[in-house]
Amino acid sequence: MTNVFVATCDLAAQTRGRAVPASREGAVLRGGTGWVPADLGLTGFGTIAGNPFGSTGDLKLMPDPVTRVDVPADGGMPGTRIYLADQTLPDGSPWECCPRAFLAGAVEELRALGVTPVATFEHEFTLAGLPATGPFSFDRYRSAEPFGSDLVDLLESNGFEPETWLPEYGADQHEITLAPSGAMTAADRAVLLRELVRDLARRRGLKASFAPLPHPDGSGNGVHIHLSFEGGALYDPARPGGLSELGAAFSAGILHHAAALTAVTAASPVSFLRLTPHRWSAGGVFLAERNREAMLRICPGGPATHNLEYRAADATANPWLALGVLLRAGLEGVRRGYPAPRVWPETVTDDELAGVPPLPKSQAEALDALAADDVVRGMFAPDLLTTYLSVKRAELAALDGLDDVQSCRRIADVH
Numbered sequence: 001m002t003n004v005f006v007a008t009c010d011l012a013a014q015t016r017g018r019a020v021p022a023s024r025e026g027a028v029l030r031g032g033t034g035w036v037p038a039d040l041g042l043t044g045f046g047t048i049a050g051n052p053f054g055s056t057g058d059l060k061l062m063p064d065p066v067t068r069v070d071v072p073a074d075g076g077m078p079g080t081r082i083y084l085a086d087q088t089l090p091d092g093s094p095w096e097c098c099p100r101a102f103l104a105g106a107v108e109e110l111r112a113l114g115v116t117p118v119a120t121f122e123h124e125f126t127l128a129g130l131p132a133t134g135p136f137s138f139d140r141y142r143s144a145e146p147f148g149s150d151l152v153d154l155l156e157s158n159g160f161e162p163e164t165w166l167p168e169y170g171a172d173q174h175e176i177t178l179a180p181s182g183a184m185t186a187a188d189r190a191v192l193l194r195e196l197v198r199d200l201a202r203r204r205g206l207k208a209s210f211a212p213l214p215h216p217d218g219s220g221n222g223v224h225i226h227l228s229f230e231g232g233a234l235y236d237p238a239r240p241g242g243l244s245e246l247g248a249a250f251s252a253g254i255l256h257h258a259a260a261l262t263a264v265t266a267a268s269p270v271s272f273l274r275l276t277p278h279r280w281s282a283g284g285v286f287l288a289e290r291n292r293e294a295m296l297r298i299c300p301g302g303p304a305t306h307n308l309e310y311r312a313a314d315a316t317a318n319p320w321l322a323l324g325v326l327l328r329a330g331l332e333g334v335r336r337g338y339p340a341p342r343v344w345p346e347t348v349t350d351d352e353l354a355g356v357p358p359l360p361k362s363q364a365e366a367l368d369a370l371a372a373d374d375v376v377r378g379m380f381a382p383d384l385l386t387t388y389l390s391v392k393r394a395e396l397a398a399l400d401g402l403d404d405v406q407s408c409r410r411i412a413d414v415h
Contacts, residue, residue: 004081006033006061009099009191011391012044013267013318013415017061017085025081032060035087040097040387044268044316044414049394051387059095061085067188069158071196074203082195084188096381100184103324107183109331115246116230117327118307119186120179121319123193124221126172126214129206133167140167144174147204151176154196160189170219180226180307183323190223190319210315211412212271216404220274225265225310225323227330232303241289241298241343242306248340251287251296251308253333254326255341258285258295258312259360259369260376264325267392268316269363269399270411275312277350282312285357288344295359298343312359315415321388328379363396 004025007017018033037059041051063083073079087098094101110117127147133140141148148165155162161179168175176197178189194210201208213220228234229246236244243251254261266275277283280292288294297309313322332338344353360366367389370376377385399407 002078002080004028004083006063006083006085007191008035008061008085008087009318009320010042011040011099011318011321011388012042012395013316014042014044015191015195016042019080022081029063029065029083032062032085032088032092035059035061037095037097040087040384041391043391043395043398044411045395045398047394047398049387049390051390052383053387058090060088060090060092062088062092064188067192069192069196071154071199077203082192084191097384097387099318099320099324099384102380102384103184103187103320103327106324106327106331110327113331113334115233117183118180118228118230119183119323120177120181120226121186121190121193122175122177122222122224122226123190123197123210123315124168124170124173124175124223125197125208125210125315126170126221127174127201127206127208128172130172132171135169135173136167138167140174147200147206148174150204151197151200154200155193160193168219170221171214173219173221180228183327187319187323194315209412209415211408211415212266212268212314212316213274213408214412215408216270216273220279221314222274222311223313223315223317223322225313225326226299226307227310227326228305228307232306234308235301235303235306240340241287242300243298243343245340246334247308249334249338250330251333252338252341253330253336254296254308254310255285255287256333256338257329257373257376258357259366260373261325261329262312262360263363263366263370263392264388265310265313265317265322266363266366267318268314268411268415269396270404270408271314271316272360272362272366273404273408274314275359282359284353285359286344286353287341288346288348290346291344291348293353294344316411325376325379329376332375363392367392367396
């Protein structure tokens with residue numbers, strides 16, 4: 001190992017940071033390394049969107065030791081160590097615009113109610129450079145070797161607890177799933193997993209992309225966010241869908257604020273091309289049992305495994321913000337006493353669902369919904385919200401004049 005990379009994930013879902021010599025690892029763990037507030041305004045295309053910070057101010061990236069990941073040396077590529085960091089003020093005190101701190105605050109708010117959230121992120125991605133193979137096939141599984149086995153080994157060696165590695169439906173598509181964990185651990189793993197996949201793919205002569213839609217006519221790559229609570233607090237077999245009273249209220253909060261939430265969880269101009277009916281993504285704002293068209297799906301099980309699957313997310317979203325807004329929206333459902341939502345059975349027909357609210361049709365519509373939703377807007381520090389909207393609108397403007405095929409390609413180049 002020659003260097004240590006201290007990283008954050010920004011509003012464009014890009015992992016950025018600074019490398020220091022391995023000899024300085026201890027000093028950096030104690031005192032952090034420098035960072036700049038305006039870095040929060042970086043878009044996925046490398047430009048800086050308008051932001052409240054300008055050229056002034058200083059921050060620190062303070063690494064969290066529990067996030068350490070070791071990437072071993074591989075051929076001519078040296079090994080490296082990665083830490084995820086909180087963005088703090090120079091004296092080490094919290095910075096209100098830090099995305100990781102945003103999630104930490106949401107977790108603490110839930111704990112104050114006596115519940116501890118559990119989560120995991122399922123990632124789909126495409127691997128370019130492999131022969132054409134069939135969906136879900138053993139042929140596709142084997143064609144990805146040794147990448148697949150190397151990925152599982154790398155994740156296991158770093159404590160990520162991979163559960164499944166599988167060939168998926170779309171062209172060149174694969175999926176990796178991890179065991180549920182505490183909310184912060186789950187989001188940290190989501191940030192790091194994307195980089196580990198891309199890095200390993202490059203070293204194996206492949207290219208991995210988490211873009212939500214590689215081509216407008218193809219299958220998309222989603223990120224399914226699974227949510228539950230420690231101690232089985234989400235589960236009550238006597239209630240609709242097996243959701244406890246707490247679980248129903250939590251679900252109501254997510255559904256009530258769905259339009260605004262998608263501006264954070266489906267965070268690119270092409271994300272909403274995927275979120276349409278009959279793509280097995282999210283065909284409408286409703287709660288259902290075992291229905292993959294539902295924005296919020298109930299995954300059945302006993303007290304330890306019953307969970308909610310939020311399906312309107314992809315890897316253009318910052319995992320800390322995406323999970324943070326879902327937890328906070330669910331918390332609002334509990335606090336405000338939103339009516340328990342209807343639980344649609346898996347036998348529901350398209351005609352029966354004709355009246356459920358649709359998701360936003362575009363990123364612009366979702367961003368407007370975020371700006372108009374007082375509750376979701378109030379979850380963010382003002383400067384964080386201002387910068388987020390600015391970054392996303394700048395990314396949208398960067399694709400102005402491109403058709404859907406060109407837009408998908410541009411986003412795929414970034415993610």
